[in-house]
Amino acid sequence: MNASFDLGVYKEALLFLVTAGVVAPLFVRLRISPVLGYLLAGVALGPFGLGKLAERMPPLAALALTNVDAIARLAEFGVVVLLFTIGLELSFERVKRMRRAVFQFGLGQLVVCAVAIGLVAAALGRTPAAATIIGAALALSSTAIVIPVLAERKRLAAPVGRVTFATLLLQDLAVAPLLVLVTMLSGGHSGNFVADVALALAPAAAALAAVILVGRLLLRPLFHSVALTRSPEFFMAACLLVVLGAALTAAASGLSMALGAFVAGLLLAETEFRREIQVTIEPFKGLLLGLFFVSFGAQLDLSILAAQPVLTIGLAVALIAGKAALVLVLWRLFGAPSRVAGEAALLLGPGGEFAFVMIAAAVAGGVVEQADGAVLLVAVALSMMTIPLLGRIGAAIGRRRAPELGPEALVAPPDEDAERVVIVGYGRVGTLIGEMLELHRIRYIAVDADPNLIARERRAGKPVYYGDATREVFLRRCGVETARALVITLDKPSAAEEVVAAARRVRPDITIIARARDADHARTLYDLGVSDAVPETIEASLQLSEATLVDLGVPMGLVIASIHEKRDEFRKLLVAAGAPERPHGVRRPKKA
Numbered sequence: 001m002n003a004s005f006d007l008g009v010y011k012e013a014l015l016f017l018v019t020a021g022v023v024a025p026l027f028v029r030l031r032i033s034p035v036l037g038y039l040l041a042g043v044a045l046g047p048f049g050l051g052k053l054a055e056r057m058p059p060l061a062a063l064a065l066t067n068v069d070a071i072a073r074l075a076e077f078g079v080v081v082l083l084f085t086i087g088l089e090l091s092f093e094r095v096k097r098m099r100r101a102v103f104q105f106g107l108g109q110l111v112v113c114a115v116a117i118g119l120v121a122a123a124l125g126r127t128p129a130a131a132t133i134i135g136a137a138l139a140l141s142s143t144a145i146v147i148p149v150l151a152e153r154k155r156l157a158a159p160v161g162r163v164t165f166a167t168l169l170l171q172d173l174a175v176a177p178l179l180v181l182v183t184m185l186s187g188g189h190s191g192n193f194v195a196d197v198a199l200a201l202a203p204a205a206a207a208l209a210a211v212i213l214v215g216r217l218l219l220r221p222l223f224h225s226v227a228l229t230r231s232p233e234f235f236m237a238a239c240l241l242v243v244l245g246a247a248l249t250a251a252a253s254g255l256s257m258a259l260g261a262f263v264a265g266l267l268l269a270e271t272e273f274r275r276e277i278q279v280t281i282e283p284f285k286g287l288l289l290g291l292f293f294v295s296f297g298a299q300l301d302l303s304i305l306a307a308q309p310v311l312t313i314g315l316a317v318a319l320i321a322g323k324a325a326l327v328l329v330l331w332r333l334f335g336a337p338s339r340v341a342g343e344a345a346l347l348l349g350p351g352g353e354f355a356f357v358m359i360a361a362a363v364a365g366g367v368v369e370q371a372d373g374a375v376l377l378v379a380v381a382l383s384m385m386t387i388p389l390l391g392r393i394g395a396a397i398g399r400r401r402a403p404e405l406g407p408e409a410l411v412a413p414p415d416e417d418a419e420r421v422v423i424v425g426y427g428r429v430g431t432l433i434g435e436m437l438e439l440h441r442i443r444y445i446a447v448d449a450d451p452n453l454i455a456r457e458r459r460a461g462k463p464v465y466y467g468d469a470t471r472e473v474f475l476r477r478c479g480v481e482t483a484r485a486l487v488i489t490l491d492k493p494s495a496a497e498e499v500v501a502a503a504r505r506v507r508p509d510i511t512i513i514a515r516a517r518d519a520d521h522a523r524t525l526y527d528l529g530v531s532d533a534v535p536e537t538i539e540a541s542l543q544l545s546e547a548t549l550v551d552l553g554v555p556m557g558l559v560i561a562s563i564h565e566k567r568d569e570f571r572k573l574l575v576a577a578g579a580p581e582r583p584h585g586v587r588r589p590k591k592a
Helices: 007-029 034-045 050-056 058-063 069-089 092-097 099-123 128-139 143-152 159-185 193-228 232-252 257-269 274-298 302-307 309-334 338-348 353-364 370-385 387-398 428-439 451-459 472-477 493-506 519-528 536-551 556-577
Strands: 421-424 444-448 464-466 485-488 512-516 532-535
Touching: 007 034, 007 069, 007 274, 034 050, 034 143, 034 274, 034 370, 034 387, 050 058, 069 143, 069 232, 069 257, 069 274, 092 099, 092 257, 099 128, 099 159, 099 309, 128 159, 128 309, 128 353, 128 370, 143 159, 143 274, 143 338, 143 387, 159 257, 159 338, 159 353, 193 232, 193 257, 193 451, 232 257, 232 274, 257 274, 274 370, 274 464, 274 472, 302 309, 302 370, 309 338, 309 370, 338 387, 353 370, 370 387, 421 428, 428 444, 444 451, 451 464, 472 493, 485 493, 493 512, 493 519, 512 519, 519 532, 519 536, 519 556, 532 536, 532 556, 536 556
Parallel strands: 421 444, 421 485, 444 464, 485 512, 512 532
Antiparallel strands: none
């Protein structure tokens, strides 16, 4: 076959992979947000960066993103996957607890900011329709950048993260009605405002209800059947199917794709597959979000900034300062601590990605002048590029001292995995340990790889999850970094050793109690760093000895004392001996 090969077809994909493999790690090493790295790479490689220079220096065209549309549609899924993973972190119960912050402050922030910006636009001579759209568009903030910035700094579970997320969630819910508003103000309506809104939102509401209903009925059986195959590839395919299916269903009904994916995440957050899905989808989230930021940066027209620097930069600064001031006042009125409100205000001040959609639609509909739209889009883009820096400033402000108790209880409950015991393996041994922990009112979660066992225990109300605990990333998702202890009851020695090694890499100081097959296996586990290894053969011998001595009439107190003494003797011998070979290159730390 002599068909010609066109490398240009793959150019955009190759440039993005180079960015992800070189630029992002470089920014991480420099302790600069990779979000900013992706954005700057998009600006530099885009049609208004190297693309412009390539017109005079053709060889540079090979390094320029000349066909941004080729990656723009795929890049949209970065926000979709982001919202899906956020949904997995929550549940309908948690969202219910957040309702006051979402529907009182979130709605108040959107209305107040939209009215204030709209009045300023009207005062500058814009028509009422244009002022309304500009106000609503600029009132939105950037979910796609703010959430990763908070997650990167481990602030998402902090009060500021909860406060910010509640606001962003309401904004995502409001996108569909706002797009309907743009359509109506552009002349695409019958003249009956109420009828137009009802007609536009009815399909969206029906689709959202269908996603929730179908999800509750089918998602758990789907993942159960896939888990039975024990195929990581099939499990990954099921995850992507759910994300894309929910997103496209929402989009076809007039809602944002991100909202559909968020609802799917909420539904799966209530299942035993939640943590394994989080681990599976994480690489896709990172890559697609990076592609989104590169695509976003590539669309920034630097010529407008060069032609009108004072206007565009002034608009960006005014937008950030004005919105931040309003958010700060509103959150203080709502009862948030000053430091939490200040940090949230800095993050929510810049514009958001949905402003591009609304303003572009308004320009196409003739409501907003094309020149105004171009300047506004650049100003919004500039404001969004400041979010990583503002996040760093806000974090410095928020961490100067621990914030006083505020509205975080209204926004989200405490971390459900904090201070729990993690049990790996929930067969007969793990079940008994769980029962004893419940008896002493100690919270725990359990992990197992048998879908049928998990389904049975979940029906009994046990906190058991599906997943492979030999991976560090999965152990992190199970809360090992904050757990009280890790208990390993696996009957396969090699799997138990892998879990111990992974757990020690994640958290060197965690207490680990492991089930051992025999004395040799116990030595290996001690060498890997377990706190206690319990050999089945030795324990069986000690229990038989105890029963024999009691039946022979030896006083119970003396029997228990001698058994404990012998157990301690065995333990000291096993710890001292260690393993003849060091599995996985991990050595037991020397005692001080």
